[in-house]
Amino acid sequence: MRKLLNSLYITDENIYLTLDGENIVCKKDNNIQLRLPFANIEAVYCFSYLGCSPALMGKCAKYGIPITFISPQGRFLASVHGSSHGNILLRKSQFEKFANPPAILRQNTVAAKMANTRSVIKRTLKDYPSINSDGSLSHCIDLLNQYIENVYETEDINEILGIEGRGAKAYFDVFDSLILHQKEDFKFTMRTKRPPLDRVNAVLSFLYTVWTNDYASALESVGLDSYMGFYHSVRPGRASLACDLVEESRCIIERFVLTMINLKILNAKDFETQVSGAVFLNTDGKKKVISKWQEKKRTDIIHPYLKQKINLGLLPYAQSMLLAKYIRGEIEEYPCYIVK
Numbered sequence: 001m002r003k004l005l006n007s008l009y010i011t012d013e014n015i016y017l018t019l020d021g022e023n024i025v026c027k028k029d030n031n032i033q034l035r036l037p038f039a040n041i042e043a044v045y046c047f048s049y050l051g052c053s054p055a056l057m058g059k060c061a062k063y064g065i066p067i068t069f070i071s072p073q074g075r076f077l078a079s080v081h082g083s084s085h086g087n088i089l090l091r092k093s094q095f096e097k098f099a100n101p102p103a104i105l106r107q108n109t110v111a112a113k114m115a116n117t118r119s120v121i122k123r124t125l126k127d128y129p130s131i132n133s134d135g136s137l138s139h140c141i142d143l144l145n146q147y148i149e150n151v152y153e154t155e156d157i158n159e160i161l162g163i164e165g166r167g168a169k170a171y172f173d174v175f176d177s178l179i180l181h182q183k184e185d186f187k188f189t190m191r192t193k194r195p196p197l198d199r200v201n202a203v204l205s206f207l208y209t210v211w212t213n214d215y216a217s218a219l220e221s222v223g224l225d226s227y228m229g230f231y232h233s234v235r236p237g238r239a240s241l242a243c244d245l246v247e248e249s250r251c252i253i254e255r256f257v258l259t260m261i262n263l264k265i266l267n268a269k270d271f272e273t274q275v276s277g278a279v280f281l282n283t284d285g286k287k288k289v290i291s292k293w294q295e296k297k298r299t300d301i302i303h304p305y306l307k308q309k310i311n312l313g314l315l316p317y318a319q320s321m322l323l324a325k326y327i328r329g330e331i332e333e334y335p336c337y338i339v340k
Contacts, residue, residue: 008041011290014029023035024041061081081217109247112248116337118141140170143166147163182268186199195276199271207253214316215316216239216242222323248337256296260289269284270285270288296312298311303318304337304340315337
């Protein structure tokens with residue numbers, strides 16, 4: 001298992017990245033703000049339109065350090081990777097298997113997503129049973145249990161998508177009940193994506209983007225093509241396989257966002273609202289979220305399938321490795337990540 005190093009997040013829109021020997025250099029108005037050796041960097045996330053020098057991109061590609069470019073508002077723009085790793089036969093097997101993927105892959109993915117979603121509700125409900133006074137949370141849990149059963153009753157992709165959609169709606173219909181503090185500043189009514197229309201959605205979308213790109217990098221590192229998925233439709237510019245795998249662990253993001261709000265780590269001053277009504281994290285808000293997310297990624301979990309202690313930040317690599325083993329035929333079924 002690889003060591004979890006540091007990810008470099010550039011949140012200042014006026015930073016330009018350059019290369020100096022074996023160091024990444026951050027410049028602002030042609031003045032050096034930060035210098036970091038490559039040995040300490042695992043990935044670079046650039047929330048800036050200024051970007052970086054071709055020499056730095058080449059060096060990062062050589063060392064296998066992906067650079068992900070994201071707009072200041074948190075929308076994925078592009079990513080730079082080096083040469084593909086692994087045997088071409090693995091990718092050939094991936095394309096052959098995912099051209100007509102087994103229904104069980106899709107069924108397990110959706111079931112795992114809803115089971116982990118259910119765990120977010122149950123965990124909050126265990127600590128604060130009074131929030132279920134109207135029975136809405138218990139009803140949502142019952143619905144999710146039913147949908148988990150339903151997803152194994154059909155192999156039709158459109159029906160599976162429909163079941164997932166109903167499960168997501170039931171969950172987000174009660175998500176506001178899980179926000180225990182700062183209710184006025186963090187009112188949540190529904191999931192909005194492009195663009196996010198409230199503060200809760202702004203943080204969710206921001207972290208979903210970062211987490212999905214962690215999965216894309218992990219998939220590439222084990223030799224898989226992150227753009228050829230088995231559940232999300234294949235389309236130019238979307239890492240469909242990364243989107244597939246991230247479904248299992250969205251609950252980690254959601255629980256983290258609830259914690260940030262309920263512990264009052266985030267507040268209304270960490271956001272900006274545009275004329276269009278779109279809401280985004282501002283520079284200070286991004287720094288808060290990224291700092292706490294990096295801490296979160298260093299916490300230990302016991303992987304339910306590997307039975308090993310790993311950093312949470314290594315979960316994308318563990319799941320990518322297991323998917324590669326499944327594609328090669330080394331294990332009979334891909335084990336989705338289930339929160340314990």
